[in-house]
Amino acid sequence: QQQVKQSPQSLIVQKGGISIINCAYENTAFDYFPWYQQFPGKGPALLIAIRPDVSEKKEGRFTISFNKSAKQFSLHIMDSQPGDSATYFCAASRGSARQLTFGSGTQLTVLP
């Protein structure tokens, strides 16, 4: 099964709050899990990525938490800012396959 399921579809957070977006996958062969940020009219931009040999990766205000046994991973945005308002996509790929399987996206709105 190649699907990656993402939730919620939309999220509204107050400035300074924590934004949490969740993804679940079926294919245990997936070994690379990136998150992309997309602003209107732009292409997706790589935000942060993790491999299944670690349970957490942090870069600035962005953290990926990875639960291999549950086949779930999540993006946490700390101290959310209005400039973080965008659509966020989780994705996964496996081994030598170069294609990414994307989740359906989460539209994040951070209120000032």
Place this chain on the structure above:
Amino acid sequence: NAGVMQNPRHLVRRRGQEARLRCSPMKGHSHVYWYRQLPEEGLKFMVYLQKENIIDESGMPKERFSAEFPKEGPSILRIQQVVRGDSAAYFCASSPAQGANYGYTFGSGTRLTVV
């Protein structure tokens, strides 16, 4: 140090016409990928190419769609006899030949509207 360049940014075609979308990868990148994004949906893989070779076209519709990445010039995604269902944003991405982290860079996309 230009990023992935796609053109045109917007393309309007009447049903039955041909659409040609162009993608110039980042300098030093020899792997190109095409994705399609329907409204309110995530990106769907279409095709992966290296110079003069199609490596994986498992996401390409069987008819009307084709892609190439010639030795010289940009990669081209060609859609023949377009239909309204082809209306979408088409994104190209590129990665370096030795991209160990699998991360790649997307262009800003071509928004195709079929009227």
